[in-house]
Amino acid sequence: MGISLQQVVTVGSYIIKQKLKGAKRYPLVLMMEPLFRCNLACAGCGKIDYPDEILNKRLSVEDALAAVDECGAPAVVMAGGEPLVHKDLHKIVEGIIARKKCAIVCTNALLLEKKIDQYKPSPYFTWSIHLDGDKEMHDKSVCKQGVYDKAVSALKLAKEKGFRVTINCTFFNDADPERVARFFDEVTTLGVDGITVSPGYAYERAPDQKHFLNRNTTKELFRGILKRGNGGKKWAFNQSLLFLDFLAGNQTYKCTPWGNPTRTVFGWQKPCYLLGEGYAKTFRELMDDTRWDEYGVGNYEKCADCMVHSGFEATAVDDMFARPWQAAKVALFGVKTDGAMAPDISLANQRPAEYVFSRNVAQKLSEMKTEPLAKQAANAA
Secondary structure: OOOOHHHHHHHHHHHHHHHHHOOOOOOOEEEEOOOOOOOOOOOOOOOOOOOHHHHOOOOOHHHHHHHHHHHOOOEEEEOOOOHHHOOOHHHHHHHHHHOOOEEEEEEOOOOHHHHHHHOOOOOOEEEEEEOOOOHHHHHHHHOOOOHHHHHHHHHHHHHHOOOEEEEEEEEOOOOOHHHHHHHHHHHHHOOOOEEEEEEOOOOOOOOOOOOOOOHHHHHHHHHHHHHOOOOOOOOOEOOOHHHHHHHOOOOOOOOOHHHOOEEEOOEEEEEOOOOEEEEEOOHHHHHHHOOHHHOOOOOEHHHOOOOOHHHHHHHHHHHHHHOHHHHHHHHHHOOOOOOOOOOOOOOOOOEOOOOOHHHHHHHHHHHHHHHHHHHHHHHHO
16 A cells, blocks of 8 residues: 555554544544645636635634644645645645644645755655646646646656655546556556545536546446556555445445545635535534534435545545454455445435535625724724
8 A cells, every 4th residue: 555654653543542532523634725726727626716815815824733733633635726836835834744743735746846845855744746647638637738747747856855755636537447547557657655546526616517427437437447456456545445445336435524624714614625515613613513414425415426535535444443354355355346336325315405605705705804804993902
């Protein structure tokens, strides 16, 4: 597997402590979006569809590290937007590492060569470079020519400088398993430390709505990919074995969205990294006041096709602790890529989707306009 020893120790010891305490819900990875601004406009992404007043907002170093402390998760993934656009990101990374937590910067790498000397290699630090396949596949995905070459150049530089480097790949319904398998072979020769995979999630505001995967096509796609890699054993994945087994349709999992709580410039996002249905002011409010049972596959229409790691990786990790023999079986024999699939969750009783994006944006813009007035009044008092 492509998970670092430091990450295994840090996350594993944390989970054992939670189990011993009898915790029912606990965070595993903090998903932090210190800004929404990005230097790309990918067709399958709905993260940058905001007015400039919001795109110009940043989480301060102090607020970012306060979120790390408040949440307590053993690992922090910084995404966005493009996190390297944030001029103080290196200070946030330093603060996370100083707390002996795993810091992962998820980047398109366009600014990496320019900013890499602001960072130092550490067992707690990983660059996660976004690559959605080979040159043609990736440049098509990000809607800009030449991005793949820049990302690979930055990847090689980071490896030369001694950093741990993984790649993260999002695939849609036009992905060809044979081609993806060849791509995994290619990046393996580049020396990447691990591969993270995800099926494309249907962001309601994404420009391209035609190429998102449903659950059946997701399972068939990943069976086709993993079959060409000896059940996945050929490549180093930066994910749990049982999550890969789930992607291939061999596990029936419900999502655990609290496992990957999300902190953005808006606050703590309800209920998860992919759905912005509201925002809490504190992590405790997020955990205590979110109506978790109203979300997830079978409960909510927007969740019907989701099989993304931010919702299901924590489920798979928990299952690994509950059924270690199952994880050992996959490790020994690889992911099963043929035969009957596990039964899926019924969608018969899911509630209809609520489209609240515009309302949330309007509310946040209103709050942004009143904040300076409130601060002036407080200072005057």
